[in-house]
């Protein structure tokens with residue numbers, strides 16, 4: 001396989017996928033490269049359902065294999081929120097800054113030991129006339145008290161991966177991609193990728 005279409009418009013994810021698939025020699029295309037202006041509504045109640053909706057809608061339309069990523073941040077002290085609502089936690093506008101400040105406000109006064117969280121990434125691989133498969137990757141960490149670092153996207157500036165004293169936004173792209181939820185999910189696609 002030389003090219004793979006990812007059913008996303010999120011530039012942060014696209015950048016992650018480009019780097020993560022380069023070692024397989026696979027070029028990544030996204031919805032930003034296609035003439036696809038429709039908004040796919042994420043009406044599911046789980047990462048799996050939403051990933052399937054995105055992958056299957058696009059695979060059906062273009063009749064090629066499509067990978068979709070539904071991901072988010074689960075914070076234990078917030079009973080798993082923002083979870084599947086991570087992209088739109090502070091409103092439908094999808095504002096990364098507003099989202100992370102909402103989280104920081106909700107965690108105000110909560111001590112470090114109770115600020116445990118994890119990034120979750122569920123990948124759905126949809127192919128025409130073949131049942132969709134799912135792979136899940138996680139990355140455990142702690143939510144900091146204020147944003148630190150300029151790299152990455154989303155909640156990266158407030159997420160300290162377990163055992164690290166830097167946020168994901170302070171890491172280089174390569175460092176993030178060695179430990180991230182997204183890379184852990186892709187590693188499980190290894191079999192399929194090497195067969196193709």
Ligand SMILES: O=c1[nH]c(=O)c2ncn([C@@H]3O[C@H](COP(=O)(O)OP(=O)(O)OP(=O)(O)O)[C@@H](O)[C@H]3O)c2[nH]1
Pocket residue numbers: 007008009010013042069070071072073086087099119152153154155156157159180182
């Ligand atoms: O700091 C982060 N580093 C990451 O590595 C990461 N991965 C996911 N997230 C958060 O979870 C939402 C996904 O929601 P999501 O899967 O619905 O994607 P999205 O709506 O942004 O794009 P699409 O793929 O649906 O088009 C994103 O917007 C982010 O807020 C991350 N935050």
Ligand SMILES: [Mg+2]
Pocket residue numbers: 042087
């Ligand atoms: Mg989305």
